[in-house]
Amino acid sequence: MQSEAMPRSTNTQMKSPPSAPVAQASRLCPPAPASDESPGVPGFRTWRGIYLFVFLCFVLAVAFLAAFSRWFA
Amino acid sequence: MNALDWLVLLITMVGIAAYGAWHTRHTDHLDTYLKGSKTTRWGTIGISVMATQASAITFLSIPGQGFESGIGFVQNYFGLPLALIIVSAVFLPIYRRLGVYTAYEFLGSRFDAKTRLLGASLFLLQRGLAAGVTIYAPAIILATVLGWRLDLTIIGTGLLVIVYTVTGGSEAVNLTQKWQMGIIFGGMMVAFLILLARLPAGLGFGGAAHIAGAVGKLQAVDFSLDPDKRYTLWTGLFGGLFLSLSYFGTDQSQVQRYIGGAALREGRLGLMFNALFKIPMQFSILLLGALLFVFYQFHPAPVFYNRVEWQQHAAGSNGPTFRALEEKNARLHAAAQEKIRAWLDIRERGDAAAEHTARAAMLAAEEATEAVRKEAKAALITADPLAKTKDSDYVFIGFILDQMPHGAIGLLIAVMIAAALGSKAGELNALGTTTTIDLWRHFRPLAAHDEARNVHVAKWFTAFWGIIAIAFALFAGFAENLIEAINIIGSIFYGVVLGIFLVAFFLKEVRGTAVFWAAIVGQTLIFALYVLRHWFPVLDISYLWYNLIGCVICVGLSLMLEFVLRHGTGPAPAN
Secondary structure, three states, X not given: OOOOOOOOOOOOOOOOOOOOOOOOHHHXXXXXXXXXXXXXXXXXXXXXXXXXXXXXXXXXXXXXXXXXXXXXX | OOXXXXXXXXXXXXXHHHXXXXXXXXXXXXXHHHHOOOOOOHHHHHHHHHHHHOOHHXXXXXXXXXXXXXXXXXXXXXXXXXXXXXXXXXXXXXXXXXXXXOHHHHHHHHOOHHHHHHHHHHHHHHHHHHHHHHHHXXXXXXXXXXXXXXXXXXXXXXXXXXXXXXXXXXXXXXXXXXHHHHHHHHHHHHHHHHHHHOOOXXXXXXXXXXXXXXXXXXXXXXXXXXXXXXXXXXXHHHHHHHHHHHHHHHOHHHHHHHOOOOOXXXXXXXXXXXXXXXXXXXXXXXXXXXXXXXXXXXXXXXXOOOHHHHHHHHOOXXXXXXXXXXXXXXXXXXXXXXXXXXXXXXXXXXXXXXXXXHHHHHHHHHHHHHHHHHHXXXXXXXHOOOOOOOOHHHHHHHHHHHXXXXXXXXXXHHHHHHHHHHHHHHHHHHHHHHHHHHHHHHHOHHHHHOHHHHHHHHHHHHHHHHHHXXXXXXXXXXXXXXXXXXXXXXXXXXXXXXXXXXXXXXXXXXXXXXXXXXXXXXXXXXXXXXXXXXXXXXXXOOOHHHHHHHHHHHHHHHHHHHHHHXXXXXXXXXX
C-alpha cells in the first residue's frame, strides 16, 4: 500500500483569500478544453481515449447485466 | 460476539483511527489540512472517493435490498460512470486551475457572493441532515442485533471519527479510508465465500443463481418506461446521471477527495477508477443479497428478520398469534423447499414441460411464504402501530451472527463500522471545510491571511459538525429504509445545486441574480413536489426524477430570468 508518510507540504505560502485565486473564473465559461496533459497510462495517449475506454466498459457492463438477467431468468 | 470478535473489531477500528490521528497529528498547513497531502496518488484518491460514498448502509441495507427486491437496484448506478467522465473532463480541471478549496468558491467568482452562500448553505443543509443518517443507520442495526446501547454506539463511533478527522483533516481521512476499504473488501470477500460454502452440497453458485433468477431476484436491467417504477434502465441512466453528476461534481464531500493530489492526472484517474469499479461492486453486494435469499430457502428462516423486534412483541399479549405465524411460516417454508428441490431435479433431467409445471409450483409456494411474512408484518402493526416492519436491513447482519465463525463475525462488524467511519469522516471534513472557507472566511476576510488561525477554525468547525451529527442521530427518528432516506434527501437538493453549477460552467450569459432566484424557486418547487405527493398521487414519482426536474427548472428559469432582467432593466453591471 502506498505510504502516506510523506514530509509535510513545503508550501508554507498562505493561500490568498478565496476571491483572489478565482479572480479569473468568470472568463472560464464555456469551460476550458481538457488539459492536454498525457494520462500516463500504458496504451492510452489521450484522456479522450481513456474516457472512451471507460464508456465502452460501462456499455459492456450493462450488456453483461442484461445477459445475466436473461440467462438466469 | 466473543472475545476473539471483540479483539478483531477493536484492533481494526481503534487501530486505524489511532494510526490516522497519530500519523497526521502535525498537519498544520491549510492546504494539507483541507485538500490532503500534495503527493497523494490516484489509487488513494480513487479509494477515498469510493469510501466516502460507500457508507455502512451500503453493506447493511443493499444485501437486504438484493434479498427482498432482487438486484434491480444496480440500475441506480448506471448514470455514475457517465457523470464521472463529465466531472473528470469538465469540472475537475477548472477546480484545479482555480486552486479552490471548495466547489462553492467557484460560484462566488463566477456569479456573486449570494449565489456562493446559497450553494454552500444548500450543501450544509442536506449534508448536515445526511450526516445524522450516516451515523444513525449502522448504530441502530448493530445496537439492535448485538444488544448494544444505541446512544453509546452512536457516541462511540461518532467520537472515534471526530478524533482523527479533527486531528489530521483531509490527510487523515485519505489515510484511514485506505485501510478501512481494505477491511471492507476483505470482509465482504470472506462473507461471500462462507455463504457459497454454506449452500447445499452440489448446488453451487450456478444452481443458486438459477433459483434466485427463477423467483425474479436477478432481474438486473428493466427496460420499462413506466414512470412509477423506481428502478429502471431509464431512471438509472437519466436520474442516476443527474444524481451522480451533482454528487460527484458539486458535493464538497466528494470534490474535496479529488481536488488535491499530486497532479490533475491523479484526480482524474481516481475518478475513472470509480467509473470502472462502482457498478461491479454494487452488483456484487446485491448478488450477495440475492444469494442470501437462496441460502434461507434451505436453512431455517425466521418469519421476520428483525428478531429482536419480533420477540419483543411475541412476548406480549399477542403471543399466541405470533407463535401461530411462526409455525405457519415453518410449515410453508418446508413446503417451498420441497418444491425447489423438485424443480431442481426436473430441471436436471431436461424435461421442459415438467420443468414448467414444477417452476409454477415453486413460485406458488414462494408466494405463500411471502404472504405469511406480510401477515407477520400486519400482526406487528396490530400489536404496536409504531413497530418497525422493514426487516430487510437485518437479513445480512443476522446471517453474519448466525453463520460466520468467530473472528469473521468481528471482521464483518468491523466492515460495517469501517464503512460508517470512512463516509462520516469525508462528510465531516467537507462540512468543516465549507463552513470555514465559504462562511467564516467570507464574513471575516481579514482572518483569511492567518494560516494557523484558519487551520484552528477548520478543526473547530469539523468538531462542531461531528457533534451536530451525533446529536441529530441521538434525537431524530429516520425513515425505515435508510439507504433510500439518504438518496431521497440528496435528490431533493442535488438537482437545483447541479443546475447552478451547469449554468456556471456552460451558460456564460447568465449572471448571479438570475441563477440565484431560479435556484430559490426551483428548490421551493421540489420541496412542494415532495410534500404534495401525499395528497396528489400523480406527483408520486421516483425520487431520482427530482434530480432531473430540479436541474431543468433551475437552468430553464435562470435563462428566462436573465432574459427578463436584460430586457426589462437594460444592461446589468458585470458580475
